[in-house]
Amino acid sequence: MSPLKRSWMEIYSPLVEHMKLQVRMNVKSRTVELRTSKDTDDTGALQKGADFVRAFALGFEVADAMALLRLDDIFLDSFEIKDVKTLHGDHLARAIGRIAGRDGKTKFTIENASKTRIVLADTKIHILGSFQNIKIARDAVVSLILGSPPGKVYATLRTISSRMKERF
Known part of the structure; x- marks a missing residue:
């Protein structure tokens, strides 16, 4: 709740001005309530607004989550490490460490090569x-x-990103 309260004006403004939705924060039930108004033009505005608030709640920056409002082909995907492989204890910690890398280097490399944003929240991974x-x-x-070493993943990303550049 505290990050939501801290960034409320940054969240509230695009929803009201850009999407023309009615928004309120219900502190008692700890929810953000959205509804359409008579000025709402876009039929998918309510869903886009809900995705925007959900992306912020999952840990994305407001500027990154704003892409959900402005662009139609932006999606949010979430999965757990246990969905891929059942790991426990130190093995789980090492897997999280491999994803993050030293000082977040591996995560940033994946983000830049694939043009996405990634949030590591304990054992959950969210990709935008x-x-x-x-x-x-x-x-x-x-x-x-x-268990692949980061160097091998970097090489794979390098070849994929060069193929993506050739396509355009």
Whole structure:
């Protein structure tokens, strides 16, 4: 609740001005309530607004979550490490460490190569981006969970990103 209260004006403004939704924070039930108004033009505005608030609640920056409001082909994908491989104790900690890398280097490399945003929240991983880019990032994260060394993942990402540049 405290990050939501701290960034409330940054969250509230685009929902009301850009999407023309009615928004309120219900402190008692700890929810953000959205509804359409008579000025709402976009039929998917309510869903986009809900995705935007959910992305912020999962840990994405407001500027990154704003892409959900502005672009149509941006999605949010979430999965747990246990969905890929059942790990316990130190093995789980090492897998999280492989994904993050020293000072977040591996995570940033995956984000930059796949043009996505990634949030590591304990054993949950949330990826924000286009459908194809999410698949690239998810494949890289899954290979790290399964034990691939980061150097091998970097090489794979390098070849994939060079193929993506050739396509355009």
